[in-house]
Amino acid sequence: MTEDVISAEGLTKVFNKSLVAVDHVNFYVTEGEIFGFLGPNGAGKTTTINMLITILKPTEGTASVCGYDIVKQASMVRNVIGVVPQEYTADEDLTGYENIILCADLYGIPREVSKKRAFELLELVELTAFKDKKVETYSGGMRRRLELACGLINRPRVLFLDEPTLGLDVQTRAATWNYIKLLKKEFGMTLFMTTHYLEEADALCDRIAIIDYGKIVVVGSPGDLKNALGGDIITLSIQEDADISGLVEKIDNVKEVRKQNGMYWIKAENGEITAPIVIEVLRRKGYAVTRLSLTKPTLDEVYLDYTGRSLRDVEESKESFRAHRRTLRRSRRR
Amino acid sequence: MSRNNGSKNPFHGFWALTNRELKKWYKEPFILFISIVQPVIWMGLFGKAMNINAMFTNNPNIPPEFANQIMRQTFGTSDYFSYMAVGILSFVSLFTTMFSGMSIVWDRRLGFLNKVLSTPVARSSIVLSKVMSATIRSLIQASIVLGIAFLFGLQTGPSFTPLNILGVFAATFLICIGLSSIFLLIGIRSTRWETQMAVMNLLNLPLMFTSNSLFPISTMPDWLQIIAKVNPLTYTSDAVRQLLLYETDVAQLLFDFTYLGIFAAVFASIGIVLSWKYLSK
Numbered sequence: 001m002t003e004d005v006i007s008a009e010g011l012t013k014v015f016n017k018s019l020v021a022v023d024h025v026n027f028y029v030t031e032g033e034i035f036g037f038l039g040p041n042g043a044g045k046t047t048t049i050n051m052l053i054t055i056l057k058p059t060e061g062t063a064s065v066c067g068y069d070i071v072k073q074a075s076m077v078r079n080v081i082g083v084v085p086q087e088y089t090a091d092e093d094l095t096g097y098e099n100i101i102l103c104a105d106l107y108g109i110p111r112e113v114s115k116k117r118a119f120e121l122l123e124l125v126e127l128t129a130f131k132d133k134k135v136e137t138y139s140g141g142m143r144r145r146l147e148l149a150c151g152l153i154n155r156p157r158v159l160f161l162d163e164p165t166l167g168l169d170v171q172t173r174a175a176t177w178n179y180i181k182l183l184k185k186e187f188g189m190t191l192f193m194t195t196h197y198l199e200e201a202d203a204l205c206d207r208i209a210i211i212d213y214g215k216i217v218v219v220g221s222p223g224d225l226k227n228a229l230g231g232d233i234i235t236l237s238i239q240e241d242a243d244i245s246g247l248v249e250k251i252d253n254v255k256e257v258r259k260q261n262g263m264y265w266i267k268a269e270n271g272e273i274t275a276p277i278v279i280e281v282l283r284r285k286g287y288a289v290t291r292l293s294l295t296k297p298t299l300d301e302v303y304l305d306y307t308g309r310s311l312r313d314v315e316e317s318k319e320s321f322r323a324h325r326r327t328l329r330r331s332r333r334r
Numbered sequence: 335m336s337r338n339n340g341s342k343n344p345f346h347g348f349w350a351l352t353n354r355e356l357k358k359w360y361k362e363p364f365i366l367f368i369s370i371v372q373p374v375i376w377m378g379l380f381g382k383a384m385n386i387n388a389m390f391t392n393n394p395n396i397p398p399e400f401a402n403q404i405m406r407q408t409f410g411t412s413d414y415f416s417y418m419a420v421g422i423l424s425f426v427s428l429f430t431t432m433f434s435g436m437s438i439v440w441d442r443r444l445g446f447l448n449k450v451l452s453t454p455v456a457r458s459s460i461v462l463s464k465v466m467s468a469t470i471r472s473l474i475q476a477s478i479v480l481g482i483a484f485l486f487g488l489q490t491g492p493s494f495t496p497l498n499i500l501g502v503f504a505a506t507f508l509i510c511i512g513l514s515s516i517f518l519l520i521g522i523r524s525t526r527w528e529t530q531m532a533v534m535n536l537l538n539l540p541l542m543f544t545s546n547s548l549f550p551i552s553t554m555p556d557w558l559q560i561i562a563k564v565n566p567l568t569y570t571s572d573a574v575r576q577l578l579l580y581e582t583d584v585a586q587l588l589f590d591f592t593y594l595g596i597f598a599a600v601f602a603s604i605g606i607v608l609s610w611k612y613l614s615k
Contacts, residue, residue, distance in 0.1 A: 050448070053452040054451075054452065055448050055451040055452055075454050078452060078453055078454040079454050081452070083449060083452040083453075085445050085448060085449055085452075086445070087444065087445035088444075088445070089444065089445040089446045089448070089449040091354060091358075091446065093357070093358045093361065093362075094354065094357060094358075098357070101350075102350055102351075102354055103449075103453070105346065105347055105349075105350030105351075106346075106347045106350060106351075106450060106453040106454075106455045107346075107347075107453055107454060108346030108347065108454065150449075154453075326444075
């Protein structure tokens with residue numbers, strides 16, 4: 001277990017003796033991977049991250065980060081991690097540059113080193129032109145980039161990202177993903193992130209853990225999780241009026257065939273390879289395929305499959321609602 | 335790639351955090367202006383309008399030498415304005431330090447505190463930096479207010495030398511350390527600034543009036559005297575008066591400073607101990 005950058009055993013947090021926010025979760029994160037916690041608001045993602053970054057003490061169980069125990073060696077942990085919190089925590093009254101230097105000072109980085117790093121990071125997240133502007137004038141995307149830069153000032157071995165694109169519009173979100181990928185490439189650290197955006201988990205994470213009501217329901221790579229659903233969906237129709245179900249079922253990789261409203265609904269693994277084979281087989285038997293579509297399963301279906309709920313409609317606590325609203329409001333500012 | 339972050343000074347981050355608070359303040363001259371105007375208004379209106387000297391000197395039935403004696407016996411100086419202008423220095427300390435409690439509530443609400451907590455900064459530095467920044471702010475404001483008081487006609491006493499001003503700073507320093515520690519302790523767990531605001535409103539005037547800042551203890555009823563003798567503002571005002579207005583009573587001055595020193599040390603220590611326990615939930 002010691003090679004894992006993060007490992008959690010029976011990690012549990014109970015608030016006010018009754019509210020179980022995180023319920024005996026076990027997981028590990030290996031060096032260099034992007035590991036994501038996916039779940040609705042209130043599932044226990046932020047609580048887990050807060051325990052790992054040592055600002056919350058676990059009620060039970062423990063975890064280690066880079067080999068240091070998060071309770072007994074909290075200050076060692078703090079030295080090797082970087083944190084990009086869910087909220088915009090940069091000081092609005094200070095400039096972007098001053099904020100980065102402030103972060104550097106919190107790690108005790110000597111000024112000559114921190115200045116150099118600050119300019120480097122500002123360049124990477126393309127904020128150099130705005131470095132002497134007060135943060136209150138920044139847009140949501142810029143604030144997020146500044147938070148990223150602050151989180152990297154101490155060259156962390158693990159970077160924790162809590163909802164890195166919360167409240168950003170679609171383009172800014174995609175741009176932020178690119179910055180995250182770029183920074184990861186540049187600094188080669190391990191990333192632990194939480195998100196409730198399925199697209200985000202899909203786009204960034206090597207492995208994800210789906211968490212619901214404080215428990216991990218499944219862990220795997222986005223691809224594996226989607227494959228576990230049983231593969232892709234091919235829908236097709238043919239010119240002829242014959243029933244081809246039996247014929248299609250015999251093709252390799254095809255798992256299930258159903259006829260619905262004159263269309264064939266085919267569940268198959270590796271859809272993009274199987275679909276041409278299906279067409280070929282049908283053509284040889286003299287059938288003409290008139291329409292065909294291929295649908296890849298999304299994480300949404302995976303999520304639905306494991307939790308029985310869609311990610312879109314989960315209510316939040318008042319406290320987190322307030323925090324979210326604040327973040328959303330500031331991210332919209334232009 | 336080097337991950338070496340260099341310095342292992344246990345106080346790293348302390349000045350950075352202190353400076354962060356001060357920057358917010360000196361970059362906005364308007365805030366400084368407002369914080370000076372309020373005590374000056376008190377001093378100018380209250381101190382000048384409540385012309386207690388005139389009650390006696392303008393009274394034809396009281397011979398002038400008696401009038402002077404009454405003033406001296408009650409206030410220790412023949413000029414009420416000088417008496418209350420010194421009290422206003424306590425007022426400045428009290429009002430400035432109150433806001434240190436607010437700033438920790440805001441830091442918690444905006445998530446800044448969580449970010450700081452995830453860095454290797456000593457927990458005690460987080461609290462002490464707020465204490466220090468409030469203290470520095472108070473000292474600067476107090477010296478400006480003191481300067482204005484001199485312009486308004488503060489009359490110094492027989493023992494006054496410019497060196498005594500250092501003593502005034504020392505007394506103000508100690509009271510600010512103690513008071514801001516108290517207000518931080520009130521705010522350390524809170525996420526609601528409304529609560530903090532209510533506590534501040536509840537405490538500020540009673541703390542002022544149960545001290546000798548505006549009126550001497552000797553004229554108060556017994557029960558109020560007991561409270562006033564515990565109130566650390568009493569000792570700040572007395573120390574400053576001993577230094578600026580009175581013929582200095584060295585024993586009393588030493589007692590004032592001892593009281594203030596203990597007050598500051600006790601509450602700053604409680605602040606440090608509780609910051610280990612309560613900053614993270």
